Every structure is written in C-alpha cells, then in structure tokens.
Amino acid sequence: MAKPKPTAAHPIRMSLHVSALYYPPLAHKPYADARYVPYIRLRGHWLAAAGFSPADTLDVVVTPGKIVITRV
Secondary structure, three states, rough: OOOOOOOOOOOOOOOOEEEEEOOOOOOOOOOOOOEEEEEEEOOHHHHHHOOOOOOEEEEEEEOEEEEEEEEE
C-alpha cells in the first residue's frame, strides 16, 4: 500500500527586501508631491510550489507589520 501524502506542506521561508518606488508629482493635483513609497516584488518558482498560479485572484489582509496573501 502506498504511503499517504502529508496533509500540510513544509513552510517556505523567504527573506525579502522592501524597496522604494518613486511616484512623480501629478500635474493636475498640486498637493501630490513627488514621493517614495514602499515596494515589495514577489516572483519565483516558490510561488508555484505554494499553490499560486498566474491569473489567480488573491485576498490580501494588511495589519501593522504583517501581510497575509491568500488565493481565493
């Protein structure tokens, strides 16, 4: 008899860096100055290993110091 597959996958832990993205000033909104905003880019085979596919719809929950991304 074949061994049963585990029900929980091993967690994948990544070390990412928060970069900055430049937003230029908007000509039609004089109060919107040029600014840098935090930017996180996620890509790689590890996303597929975690069950994510191109064109998936995602649910993102943001709390102070934490971002949870779930495929819906």
